[in-house]
Amino acid sequence: MENIKLSIDKAFGFVSEQAVAGYKAQVDDANAALHNGTGKGSDFLGWLNLPSSIDEAHLQDLEATAKILRNNCEVVVVIGIGGSYLGAKAVIDALSNSFDWLLTERKSPVVVYAGQNIGEDYLYELQELLKTKKFGIISISKSGTTTEPALAFRLLKTQLEEEQGKAAAQKLIIAITDKSRGALRTAATQEGYKTFVIEDNVGGRFSVLTPVGLLPIAVAGFDIRKLISGAVTMEAKCGLETPFEQNPAAQYAAVRNELYKNGKTTEILVNFHPKLHYIGEWWKQLYGESEGKENKGIFPAAVDFTTDLHSMGQWIQEGERTIFETVISVKESNYTKVFPHSEENLDGLNFLAGKRVDEVNKMAELGTMIAHVDGGVPNLKIELPVLNEYYLGELLYFFEKACGISGYILGVNPFDQPGVEAYKKNMFALLEKPGFEAETKAIKARI
Numbered sequence: 490m491e492n493i494k495l496s497i498d499k500a501f502g503f504v505s506e507q508a509v510a511g512y513k514a515q516v517d518d519a520n521a522a523l524h525n526g527t528g529k530g531s532d533f534l535g536w537l538n539l540p541s542s543i544d545e546a547h548l549q550d551l552e553a554t555a556k557i558l559r560n561n562c563e564v565v566v567v568i569g570i571g572g573s574y575l576g577a578k579a580v581i582d583a584l585s586n587s588f589d590w591l592l593t594e595r596k597s598p599v600v601v602y603a604g605q606n607i608g609e610d611y612l613y614e615l616q617e618l619l620k621t622k623k624f625g626i627i628s629i630s631k632s633g634t635t636t637e638p639a640l641a642f643r644l645l646k647t648q649l650e651e652e653q654g655k656a657a658a659q660k661l662i663i664a665i666t667d668k669s670r671g672a673l674r675t676a677a678t679q680e681g682y683k684t685f686v687i688e689d690n691v692g693g694r695f696s697v698l699t700p701v702g703l704l705p706i707a708v709a710g711f712d713i714r715k716l717i718s719g720a721v722t723m724e725a726k727c728g729l730e731t732p733f734e735q736n737p738a739a740q741y742a743a744v745r746n747e748l749y750k751n752g753k754t755t756e757i758l759v760n761f762h763p764k765l766h767y768i769g770e771w772w773k774q775l776y777g778e779s780e781g782k783e784n785k786g787i788f789p790a791a792v793d794f795t796t797d798l799h800s801m802g803q804w805i806q807e808g809e810r811t812i813f814e815t816v817i818s819v820k821e822s823n824y825t826k827v828f829p830h831s832e833e834n835l836d837g838l839n840f841l842a843g844k845r846v847d848e849v850n851k852m853a854e855l856g857t858m859i860a861h862v863d864g865g866v867p868n869l870k871i872e873l874p875v876l877n878e879y880y881l882g883e884l885l886y887f888f889e890k891a892c893g894i895s896g897y898i899l900g901v902n903p904f905d906q907p908g909v910e911a912y913k914k915n916m917f918a919l920l921e922k923p924g925f926e927a928e929t930k931a932i933k934a935r936i
């Protein structure tokens with residue numbers, strides 16, 4: 490069976506193969522530190538052996554819960570922010586019909602999201618729409634105290650209870666949170682919601698293969714067993730037994746650190762498949778929060794090609810030479826669409842007649858890679874044989890493992906995010922949250 494494949498040879502005009510190979514000892518140490526729990530943040534390594542440790546009872550519980558929502562809801566609102574929604578959205582978008590919400594003969598509820606912003610119009614419009622739909626809620630927050638999802642949950646819980654009555658609403662709300670701490674846990678216990686636990690040792694951005702990602706993905710009708718099975722394959726392939734040269738996570742971690750050392754301070758994750766946009770968003774959180782600290786870290790950016798070649802393409806081709814690209818390429822499309830011949834040939838496109846759309850896309854991909862490498866942009870490539878649950882599972886775990894190794898090579902703790910607290914403190918001070926009196930006074934004096 491094929492696996493996702495990493496190619497790093499198009500970086501070698503910019504950094505030497507020898508220099509990348511020279512990371513072997515460091516990478517092996519980093520990988521060992523992860524597996525032995527001897528590195529920074531070692532109390533957050535629950536994701537490391539997670540795929541292979543998921544048991545049948547847990548899967549059945551997830552599937553049974555998903556079934557209740559699938560049978561009773563036209564719309565399921567996933568409430569969460571950051572790691573508490575990006576993984577689910579990335580996988581669901583990657584696997585869904587591009588026009589999912591317009592499909593009339595539905596087999597699965599439409600999954601929508603809330604609590605990932607504080608948009609008043611967004612929440613108003615969502616609530617208006619939900620007045621006409623049978624809906625359920627999956628409320629996700631590891632800490633159980635994050636403002637954005639808490640706010641959305643209060644609004645939507647109230648709406649559901651008013652529309653359905655408290656007893657019926659209770660059956661349509663699932664909470665995924667800490668086992669004992671936080672306001673969401675308190676509410677779940679008090680109201681008797683079905684809950685799933687996010688273990689202490691799994692950070693939000695590494696939680697896609699916990700119920701945080703798995704339940705919404707199952708609700709959307711996708712096969713979480715295949716997703717996990719792909720992740721299990723990658724867990725073995727990126728494990729301690731695999732030598733540096735054959736370990737994709739080790740190779741990716743090594744080459745991106747060497748590129749960084751040589752002034753490539755921004756990594757752009759590229760896709761040529763519109764369904765992968767949110768894989769880029771998930772990846773940005775994973776690498777941004779893991780590596781961006783102590784005044785260092787590659788800045789993670791993402792683009793959708795060919796769309797963004799007509800906007801960001803100029804900058805990438807000729808702007809500051811501090812970037813490299815990591816291209817996610819999907820080898821085989823799921824469907825076939827062939828360009829027809831035209832007698833008039835008014836658009837001059839007869840040279841494409843008989844070719845598949847994907848062949849044009851692939852030539853765009855190849856042409857872009859050559860142009861960008863020529864223009865001074867190192868290119869890495871990750872190829873998925875096809876877009877399905879299994880290879881997405883491989884991809885997600887590959888990125889997680891590489892992130893852990895890469896963060897250790899950089900010398901940071903890849904599993905904390907102290908920097909995100911600063912805005913929260915200011916927001917609470919400005920909103921005069923009880924307990925923030927001194928901060929309120931201090932910040933008001935500054936504005």
Ligand SMILES: O=P(O)(O)OC[C@H]1O[C@H](O)[C@H](O)[C@@H](O)[C@@H]1O
Nearest residue numbers: 571572573630631632635693909
């Ligand atoms: O799941 P929660 O505790 O609500 O956290 C949601 C997100 O917000 C936080 O501020 C962190 O920066 C993220 O790492 C986290 O994924």
